[in-house]
Amino acid sequence: MLSENFEKRLIKLWKLVDRALDGMLITSPENVRYLSGFSGTEGTLVLTRSTGFFLTDGRYATQAKEQVNGFSVITFRDKFRELGRLIKKLKIRSLGFESGNLTVAKMSDLEKNVGSVALKPYAGKLDSFRTVKDAEEVRVLKKAAFIASESLREVVPFIKPGVREIEIAAELEYSMRQKGGDDTAFRTIVASGYRSALPHGISSTKKIEKGDFVLIDYGVVYQGYCSDETCTFVVGKPTAKQKRIYGIVKKAHDLAIKAVKSGKFLKEVDDMARNHIGKMGYKRYFNHSTGHGIGLCVHEQPLVSFRSKGKIQRGMVFTIEPGIYLPKWGGVRIEDTVIAKSSGSEIITRSDKTLISVGL
Ligand code: ZN
Ligand code: ZN
Numbered sequence: 001m002l003s004e005n006f007e008k009r010l011i012k013l014w015k016l017v018d019r020a021l022d023g024m025l026i027t028s029p030e031n032v033r034y035l036s037g038f039s040g041t042e043g044t045l046v047l048t049r050s051t052g053f054f055l056t057d058g059r060y061a062t063q064a065k066e067q068v069n070g071f072s073v074i075t076f077r078d079k080f081r082e083l084g085r086l087i088k089k090l091k092i093r094s095l096g097f098e099s100g101n102l103t104v105a106k107m108s109d110l111e112k113n114v115g116s117v118a119l120k121p122y123a124g125k126l127d128s129f130r131t132v133k134d135a136e137e138v139r140v141l142k143k144a145a146f147i148a149s150e151s152l153r154e155v156v157p158f159i160k161p162g163v164r165e166i167e168i169a170a171e172l173e174y175s176m177r178q179k180g181g182d183d184t185a186f187r188t189i190v191a192s193g194y195r196s197a198l199p200h201g202i203s204s205t206k207k208i209e210k211g212d213f214v215l216i217d218y219g220v221v222y223q224g225y226c227s228d229e230t231c232t233f234v235v236g237k238p239t240a241k242q243k244r245i246y247g248i249v250k251k252a253h254d255l256a257i258k259a260v261k262s263g264k265f266l267k268e269v270d271d272m273a274r275n276h277i278g279k280m281g282y283k284r285y286f287n288h289s290t291g292h293g294i295g296l297c298v299h300e301q302p303l304v305s306f307r308s309k310g311k312i313q314r315g316m317v318f319t320i321e322p323g324i325y326l327p328k329w330g331g332v333r334i335e336d337t338v339i340a341k342s343s344g345s346e347i348i349t350r351s352d353k354t355l356i357s358v359g360l
Helices: 004-016 029-036 058-067 079-089 104-114 135-158 165-178 193-197 240-259 266-279
Strands: 023-026 044-048 052-057 072-076 094-098 118-122 189-192 213-218 220-222 229-235 291-293 300-304 317-320 323-326 330-333 336-341 344-347
Touching: 004 029, 023 029, 029 044, 044 079, 052 058, 052 079, 058 072, 072 079, 079 104, 104 118, 135 165, 135 213, 135 220, 135 229, 135 317, 135 336, 165 189, 165 213, 189 193, 193 213, 193 323, 193 330, 213 330, 229 240, 229 330, 240 266, 240 317, 240 323, 240 330, 240 336, 240 344, 266 300, 300 317
Parallel strands: 023 094, 052 072, 094 118
Antiparallel strands: 023 044, 044 052, 189 213, 213 229, 291 300, 291 317, 317 336, 323 330, 336 344
């Protein structure tokens, strides 16, 4: 028996794909987890419109029996041979598959084993069916964001002149794991001084210095779901220029969040941040999208960009993260994760976003 959430997710999947398909092959770990609950790394789903099978290897046999919701579990020795056998047995004639997730070698194995079955590739479309989160996902996403923000709060007193960026990153990651995180959502970025001008600067052995901006972009994975938040601190008292740049980014961030509401175009949210930064003269120093969807993947649909065509739907969860990066001088990014509602949004990342002086 499928639980209600999984049943609804399956319905969403079948609505999204071609009516002529009588089978779907799900291979990406995120979609396998989304549809079955399995959290391991070797899992494949073969779905028909009336039934479903979960395939894994011997290492995961026990875990699959405990986690997989509503599907018969098959343990294989040779994955593609087993897939071929099952697809023939189920009399599938037209099979959709995740082309973004199948290597050329695996594709060739699949073709060899399924005989005359018509294979229909699905790329981006299958990622879009996770954009609207259900109540259970929202609960887990909020918990992930909470664990991360609490961890940062504990680590802030540790940010001082003389401490290396990687030491701060390590403290933060340790704290997130201590609080129940499964992993970090991505490599923690602690970028200070001139390095804060690198939008994806990772963390180096550079020591924090007085007067530095310290940009911390970090996230945790909790029960499979990611958090994502960026805070930019200043070591000591900010200069007038630091205050000004921070103020522009903060205003862009606030304007964009204010614009979030179901029914609006995603592009309108990007416009709010981008236009403000542009008006203040820093257009070319904001060189990435305003935000991205987040869930089982740290970067997923929808993209909050000037290129986005879609509209915001209630229950979408995405980041708002404008920034200004001045080469050799430094940069500021302020990032929160929000849930879109019918009237506005709810911010789930918890850290204070006013300019905070540290290391005093
Ligand atoms: Zn981030
Ligand atoms: Zn982000």
